[in-house]
Every structure is written in structure tokens, then in C-alpha cells.
Amino acid sequence: xxxxxxxxxxxxxxxxxxxxxxxxxxxxxxxxxxxxxxxxxxxxxxxxxxxxxxxxxxxxxxxxxxxxxxxxxxxxxxxxxxxxxxxxxxxxxxxxxxxxxxxxxxxxxxxxxxxxxxxxxxxxxxxxxxxxxxxxxxxxxxxxxxxxxxxxxxxxxxxxxxxxxxxxxxxxxxxxxxxxxxxxxxxxxxxxxxxxxxxxxxxxxxxxxxxxxxxxxxxxxxxxxxxxxxxxxxxxxxxxxxxxxxxxxxxxxxxxxxxxxxxxxxxxxxxxxxxxxxxxxxxxxxxxxxxxxxxxxxxxxxxxxxxxxxxxxxxxxxxxxxxxxxxxxxxxxxxxxxxxxxxxxxxxxxxxxxxxxxxxxxxxxxxxxxxxxxxxxxxxxxxxxxxxxxxxxxxxxxxxxxxxxxxxxxxxxxxxxxxxxxxxxxxxxxxxxxxxxxxxxxxxxxxxxxxxxxxxxxxxxxxxxxxxxxxxxxxxxxx
Numbered sequence: 001x002x003x004x005x006x007x008x009x010x011x012x013x014x015x016x017x018x019x020x021x022x023x024x025x026x027x028x029x030x031x032x033x034x035x036x037x038x039x040x041x042x043x044x045x046x047x048x049x050x051x052x053x054x055x056x057x058x059x060x061x062x063x064x065x066x067x068x069x070x071x072x073x074x075x076x077x078x079x080x081x082x083x084x085x086x087x088x089x090x091x092x093x094x095x096x097x098x099x100x101x102x103x104x105x106x107x108x109x110x111x112x113x114x115x116x117x118x119x120x121x122x123x124x125x126x127x128x129x130x131x132x133x134x135x136x137x138x139x140x141x142x143x144x145x146x147x148x149x150x151x152x153x154x155x156x157x158x159x160x161x162x163x164x165x166x167x168x169x170x171x172x173x174x175x176x177x178x179x180x181x182x183x184x185x186x187x188x189x190x191x192x193x194x195x196x197x198x199x200x201x202x203x204x205x206x207x208x209x210x211x212x213x214x215x216x217x218x219x220x221x222x223x224x225x226x227x228x229x230x231x232x233x234x235x236x237x238x239x240x241x242x243x244x245x246x247x248x249x250x251x252x253x254x255x256x257x258x259x260x261x262x263x264x265x266x267x268x269x270x271x272x273x274x275x276x277x278x279x280x281x282x283x284x285x286x287x288x289x290x291x292x293x294x295x296x297x298x299x300x301x302x303x304x305x306x307x308x309x310x311x312x313x314x315x316x317x318x319x320x321x322x323x324x325x326x327x328x329x330x331x332x333x334x335x336x337x338x339x340x341x342x343x344x345x346x347x348x349x350x351x352x353x354x355x356x357x358x359x360x361x362x363x364x365x366x367x368x369x370x371x372x373x374x375x376x377x378x379x380x381x382x383x384x385x386x387x388x389x390x391x392x393x394x395x396x397x398x399x400x401x402x403x404x405x406x407x408x409x410x411x412x413x414x415x416x417x418x419x420x421x422x423x424x425x426x427x428x429x430x431x432x433x434x435x436x437x438x439x440x441x442x443x444x445x446x447x448x449x450x451x452x453x454x455x456x457x458x459x460x461x462x463x464x465x466x467x468x469x470x471x472x473x474x475x476x477x478x479x
Contacts, residue, residue, distance in 0.1 A: 025113040025114035035073050036073055037118050057106040067094075076341065081337035084351060124226075129166075133155075133156075133261060133264065135247065136199035138257045147249060150201050151190065151193075151201060151245065154245055156242060162237055163270065164264055164266060168218070170260060170263060171260050172261065180246065181245070182216075188240075207390055229265065231267040232271045272404055286371045297365040299418065299421060302418055305404070313396055314397060320367065322337050322338075324366075325361050
């Protein structure tokens with residue numbers, strides 16, 4: 001090889017490789033169609049569509065900014081802390097593609113490269129329901145002011161005990177409906193709260209306001225994909241039960257009216273057991289000015305289970321959430337982590353594959369709150385002391401875990417064992433306030449009397465033998 005050939009080879013090797021400028025048709029449209037169009041389309045809650053080149057090109061700078069800050073698309077779970085279905089999180093490469101396209105004059109590209117725009121099911125996504133329940137007669141949302149949280153009691157009017165396969169929320173006015181959550185109330189408590197209203201509803205910021213007497217059934221937020229449901233996991237519902245629909249309304253700038261609805265599909269008895277466990281800390285006491293208040297809660301699983309989903313919940317002060325499972329082997333399984341919690345973008349998350357957790361696994365919740373004046377979401381100015389509660393100025397620390405068991409017969413004993421495990425954990429700390437209402441037919445005063453009765457040595461606390469005796473007594477009550 002002569003000197004000229006060697007020099008030319010070196011120059012070619014060192015020459016930069018210029019990447020092609022992204023085009024809308026080839027590079028940007030696939031991202032927008034997959035991650036944004038479910039909300040950014042006519043009739044949906046987003047303020048503008050993103051289905052055409054013209055839609056995207058005139059907002060290119062905005063798209064680059066809000067995706068670069070990960071403000072959009074809204075997806076709160078951190079990567080590496082649970083693998084969920086229908087994730088909307090963009091990769092770093094996708095964000096860079098949108099930014100590069102915007103910087104280089106938004107080229108449209110070859111029409112042959114454009115993917116087919118997505119199509120979406122009209123009407124009920126999970127199939128034609130067996131029963132449609134309307135939420136009130138028309139709820140009026142003012143033009144401006146604070147958000148509204150309203151619970152609508154929807155009587156099922158069942159003539160016999162039944163099984164719900166799917167309960168799908170369908171917003172009536174997407175301009176003002178932010179999200180909806182559906183509960184089952186088999187006690188009539190919600191109906192009593194709505195007794196004096198004309199439309200069977202009542203205000204309910206933090207939840208349905210009936211304590212632990214309701215079961216979370218399903219929910220909806222913009223972009224939620226509703227599936228037909230698994231008849232093997234149908235939910236038993238008793239004759240006389242009601243559904244309770246909590247709707248979050250956000251004023252649109254002009255007076256609006258909404259009539260949302262719930263479509264219910266019934267099926268036969270389940271072949272597997274479906275229930276939930278709840279991690280909750282009701283002892284929140286967040287001092288004003290505390291920017292890093294930490295709340296924890298934990299429970300130990302009484303048997304092998306599969307966890308199919310998680311629904312974390314807090315109010316305005318929470319800033320970080322972490323839920324982990326510590327296995328008996330010493331391994332840690334990450335259930336979810338959210339580093340920038342936003343009450344406006346809460347939701348439930350289904351795992352791509354249910355997480356198998358063995359008996360003895362300890363599930364732990366750790367939430368961090370910012371009650372300082374630097375927190376722009378703080379509802380109190382100046383900051384005030386905040387405790388657990390359901391109002392706007394209260395806080396919560398809750399995580400619902402959806403549990404799948406081998407058979408429906410496993411549900412009742414599992415629920416009993418988990419109640420006992422939670423009681424044993426609470427009794428070990430002697431916290432009577434947290435025990436209040438956790439045992440049917442008992443209140444905090446009765447529990448205090450029991451603890452005093454089982455405090456055989458009179459030292460004001462329960463040692464291991466005394467706790468074991470009390471727990472055996474409580475087990476006999478729950479049999």
C-alpha cells in the first residue's frame with residue numbers, strides 16, 4: 001500500500017458519520033401515534049390532536065420542551081421499579097429524536113415512510129356492557145375555581161348475589177373529567193352519605209369517605225386502555241350492593257355539565273381468588289415547614305401470592321413514593337417508585353407479568369412529603385400541621401395491591417390472616433390510635449382494655465408471651 005492510499009484510508013476512517021435528520025413520517029409519527037394519540041385526538045381530554053403532520057409541526061417546539069422535561073406523556077413510575085403494561089414513558093432516544101426534528105425545521109419526509117394512524121374503539125372499549133349506570137342527572141362544573149371531587153352512588157339493584165367481570169368508566173364530558181375511580185360498597189354507607197342529595201352524590205376528595213368499608217374495583221384516567229376482563233377473576237358482589245363512582249372534575253374555563261357512566265359486565269363465578277391488601281399509615285403528623293417528612297408502613301404476607309397490580313395514593317404534599325417487597329431469601333423486589341408524585345396524574349398500574357411473592361415476604365411502603373412553603377402544591381399558605389384524612393388539606397399514605405390466589409376459597413382465610421398480621425404488627429408497637437376500628441365490633445377503648453387485660457405483669461406494655469396470648473384470643477374471635 002503506497003503513502004497516498006494509506007493517507008486516504010486514514011482520512012476516511014476519521015471522517016465523521018453524519019446522522020440523517022429525523023423526519024416526521026419516518027421517526028416522529030411512530031412515537032406520537034404510540035404514546036400520545038390515545039389522548040391527543042378529537043373527543044379526548046387533551047387540548048389538541050396529534051394525528052397529522054400539521055398538528056405536530058406547528059407545536060414542535062412545545063413537544064420538544066414538554067417531552068424533554070418528561071412532563072408529557074404522563075407516566076410517573078420510574079424505570080427499573082416494576083414492569084407495567086401499556087407504559088407511556090419515552091426513551092432518551094425518542095426524546096432526542098423529537099428535539100432534533102424540531103431543531104432542524106420539522107421536515108415531513110417521504111410519505112411512504114408514514115405509518116398508518118392508529119384507530120381507537122368507539123364507545124365501550126371492554127365490550128358491550130350488561131348494565132349501564134348513569135352518574136346523576138347532570139353535574140354542573142363552574143367555569144373556574146378549585147377542582148371538584150364528587151362521589152356518585154350507583155345502585156346495582158341485584159336480585160341475587162352476582163359476579164362482576166368488568167366495570168368500565170366512561171366520561172361524559174372529557175373537557176372537565178380528569179379521572180374516575182369505581183368502588184364496591186356492600187354496607188350502604190355511601191348511600192347514607194348521599195341521602196340528602198338530589199342526584200345521589202356527595203363531595204369526596206380523598207376517597208369515598210366510608211373508611212375501609214369499600215373495595216376498589218377499577219379506575220380510569222386519560223390514556224387508560226380498558227380490556228374485556230378475565231372471567232376467571234370476576235369479583236363477587238352481594239345482593240343490595242352499590243357501586244360508588246368518584247369523579248375528579250377540573251374546570252375548563254366555561255360552565256360545563258357532565259353525566260358520566262359505568263358499564264358493568266357480569267360473568268360466572270371466578271376460578272381464581274382476587275382480593276387486595278392495603279398498606280396504610282394513618283398516623284401521619286407532618287409539621288409545618290418539614291420538607292422531608294417520611295411515612296412508612298409494612299405487612300408480612302401470610303401465604304404465597306401473585307401481585308397483579310398496584311394503586312399508590314396520597315394528596316398534595318407527597319413528593320416521592322417507594323414500595324418494595326423483601327423476600328425471606330433476602331432478595332428485594334421493587335413494586336413501584338415515583339420520584340415526582342403528582343395527585344393530578346395518579347393511577348393504577350398492572351404488571352406485565354404478575355409478581356410471585358412467597359409466604360413471609362415483607363412488603364414495605366415509604367412515602368416522603370414536603371410541607372414547606374417551597375412546595376407549590378401545598379394547599380396551605382403558610383404551611384399548617386397536616387394529619388391523615390380525606391379532605392384537601394389532609395394527607396394519606398396508601399397503596400392497594402391486587403392479589404391473585406389459586407382459588408376463590410382462599411380469599412376469606414387470606415383476608416382474615418392479613419387482618420391478624422396487621423393487628424399483630426400494630427400491637428407490637430402499642431399504638432392504639434392506629435388500631436382503632438381495625439377489628440370488627442371493637443373500638444380503641446375496647447382494645448386498650450384488652451391490652452391491659454393481657455398485660456399480666458402490669459408493666460404497661462405487652463411482651464412476646466402476652467402478645468401471643470392476645471393474638472390467640474383475636475384469632476378465636478375471627479374464626
